[in-house]
Amino acid sequence: MTSPEVSFVDDVFDFTDSEDADAPFPPTYMVVRFASSLQPRAIAWLVDKVRGPRSHGGAELLVRRQHTEPGEGVILHVSASCRKLLELAEDMELKKRDQAGLMREFLFAHLRDFVGEKGSREDLLTTAERQLIVRHELDNIRALSEDPSIPGYPNFRMYEGQSIVQVMMHRALITAMYPLHDEESLKRLSTKWYYSKVQPIEDIRLYFGEAVALYFKFLDFYTIKLLLPLAIVGVLQMVLSTYETLPFFCICNVIAVTVFLEVWRRRSNESAFQWGTIGMTSLDEPRPNFHGTMMRDTVTGRLLPQFPRRTTSIRMYCVSLPIVVVCLFLAFLVMLASFYAEERLTQLAKDPESGVTSLTVMLPSVVYSILVYIVNLYYRQLATYLTEWENHRTQSQFERHRVIKLVAFEFVNTFMALFYIAFVYQDMDMLRYQLATMLIILQVVNNAQEAVLPLVMRCLSKVPSPPRVPESSSVRTVSSAGDGGGSGLRYRGLTRASTNELYPGVPEVLQGIPELEPDDPRQRQALAEGAMDVYEGTYDDYLEVFIQFGYVFLFSAVYPQAALWALLNNLMESRVDAFKLCRLFQRPLARRVKDTGAWQRAFEAVGAMSIMTNCGLLCVSPPMRRLAPDLSPTQWVLRWVAVEHLLMGVRYVLHQAIPDKPEWVRVALAKLNYQSKQALRKERALKRRMSSRRSPKKPLD
Template structure:
């Protein structure tokens, strides 16, 4: 796509050229790429470039920008960078934490830079490349329109009007003036990461071991936290897998000993989740995200009438909460209920088709009809995956329509919608078989088919789809005259790097990955009593999942912007709730089993129910005790956090005594990203 780079000054060489091909440009290291659409005029592009380079007082970002010329001769691409001192000042304004020489991890200040553990006089290396790119992203997102700017220059679209305080980048995305915004890869670091990540070198890697610190340094905390959770979960599956396989191999006399296995799984799920909290808090402390609270700027898609934020005093869109609640309860909620009813109807169609297949087999009893009995379950497993994917698109639309101000609120409401539907779509048929039909053999068969088929289809998507995407990218690149598009980035000349990365697919985040682990966790632990081998299939899938996800991150997708994360967010609560539901389902299955019923002869129905309610509450009590017994933070993290709090209190007292009432300097805060690109059908409620 890119043909050459146009230098900012006369005689300046391309900064992406290989070493020795151009003069050294120490002040410019391309970090972020902006690609304008073909309909964006030269006037608009030059205005945007000027805004990026302008001072803060002029509504700019005080960054460097260089233009890249495309094959059609249009200057549609900007490479954005910043000097190291500017990036460190941005790190201070955003409250990024660094590790100091005294061992503490606390907010970075430019004045104390010499006390930082990785301090150098040149200031290089004090920020990871992903942190530098995140700072630039925040600065670009926070380029706001001035009072005198009421329309994007060079654009006649009515939606291109501006008002004071509006994010210009967000407006350009919603008006389809900006196609892409992504951080560039570092080929050398990526090569080392590939070698350590998805190439197997030891048995530890096979069981979920990953270079988490390297992943965090390259992709940021949010991505690293997901892979850390995936690795921790994979290791936790080893114990129930071993027990389940032994039970499956040596349980020939009957199934009267599965009770111990089911109770163990229920307790083990709690141990896994509680130990994960400790692991995530240790990671978050080392990464400087533990306890990090930052004021959230409006997300890119948020819109409303122009008002004043009572906290910051800045002009920004304001949207009444009653309107949002109206959209949630009168639009989103009824549609979600309707979708769940559709899932119920699809489930009933599945049972109808399976009954027909069973009747046919009973009538003819041939190998063909025996295979025919499995077809409805296999088809239903694939339909569940397709329905989940279709519903996700609908859920995203509904959540955008609710117009949440903060990105965190948007994600939480989206998670609720996705989990509700996926729970009904994936597990309702199993609940029906277990507690309405009360057919344990049928439940075991259905659970095995659903788990294995869905994971098999998922793995095909994980392996085949990336290959097809890569082939598509290679063909597109070859048509554009790119000879290096099929090679890894470290084998591509730097002058071609941005051009190749432009053809890569955008990484859509970890939502789908967490959802996959959610329903897998449900299949493994909700019905442990009837299918001990579930953990084995989940473990086998996750070992491959780590490798395929790593390959896609390194070879298929554009590099995502880092996002600070202290934990897995709302997903922690989702898994914990699933753990409590597992107690209820497994206790009920144990009580219904033919092996347990003879032990309860002589008891009335009410007494039987009370016995198993008591057993259920006992297991829940044990889970709660374990949750309290296993601290959420390691002791050393609690000690360090206490030290930081004490030092902060002492520093504040000292500052107050020195300033004697003078106002402390105010710093800006990080803003939302242009991740979702705004809303194409954004309401025109904005008033200049």
């Protein structure tokens, strides 16, 4: 007998997802652009994989070809039917809110629990989730044993289980992959985003995904809950201008930082629970570039690539770590060389006969800044290569270890010079001037560079004109066999002569791929958005906030007004970031995250370090030393060491006292765990009853 859930699903999808000639091609969820020199048979081979059944290593997705002029790279539009998206959502273990308001794992057979009797299945998945699902399926088209290389490229070898799409992107055979903007949804979001006093976090999540939404939630929380009160206190400290109150201001700062980071951890866990990402673990789906021997997974029972964790750890600690340490040491030596050269030139400039001018004295700083910029670019490539070589299983693990490498290098390049000024030169006026320059001038320049410059460059550049498809009276639209249907498809039952006449310049092997209608607006949109810059993720945005965080709190004893300038910058920064995401960049692929990852640890490390640096700055400050003339130098230092240890102890107590998850989240997770156990118990009991009914009864003696 058919269960009510299965009957409901069959009724919902009856005739709606069948291969109908009149059914329109669904929205484009991913655009794939190939190199113009790529051999057509390689494209046709990949399309067969994309459209092929999953039982044979395919993805069962829908594909349409965009008209391009001869010599241009082939452009494909990839989509999927609603039913297929829901089935894949279950495979990816996406969590959705059911009719009872609980966030739980989506099950296709229990569709009614999520949409209700009259609910729309079209609204169950957001556009960001649909794009994520399609990209996930494309990335998980893996090479089989009969796929030793890409057709036409015998030197581009592949091993079994390797992601074909990632190989083609690495070899520059695929030049771009990006989702398209939903212009109506983007217009509504941007209008609300630009002018609203409160960040529309939920709308951002629905359109851009959890990673982008979490960044803006962190930026908003950091600006309002931490910078705003500390900016007020900093202004009061500036007005009072007394060194007697400065230690209390620094103590308030370091305690506020600790409380802020602990409360933020709770807030991020709240969001992760509400968004259904709190259960993400190292057992999640492997990332596309993860490679290993294809074996049956002991947890899920699925055939997945397996790689020893021990080998990853050996690569991390025996190869990557020494290389990173050497790079950090070299960066430190370059900084010292710059200071030494500047100091020597300053001494020479005092002699009029030396010929050294004030402009010459600035030369080491200019050369050092240029060198740091260039080295950062190469180090970023090195960090990415090393992290890729370490072969981490999940995307979150990969991002965490990559961020740690990059942040360590950025920290040395950004803050070591300030530490040198503070504790070697002990020149507080120079340190104060450097901090003011960084927080006022450079942040304004960065915002202009992020938003104004790309906008000007975009206005000066020419947007590609829309493609023109030759009209033909012999064209009629029919359903393409085995492709899920779609209107506006070129008829495939033509002879070779007629197809060549219909598609001049199109290789015959590609003429079996259905083509979009000539007037389909997605063709112009794909070209226009393909010319936009690629949004590389939230790393640069977090890095900007991280560096600002260091300026404000590592040296608050010297420059209490830093929080005020950071506050003013962030009020503008949130709008600048919103503008560049909505207008200047391609739509980023949604990423599901449960927290800020390595950034949480990075901010906590700076928070702990700020206790030491501020105590050290107060200790070496001459005005503070004059407040206790009766103490010997040793007693003075020991007093500040005691204060530093006391504050470290307070930080540890706060860390232990404030739980990571709110009570209601812990209760909700416990309920979900209990319900899962109950469901598993019922399933086992049902299996036992079914097996007892099938087993033959023993005859009585």
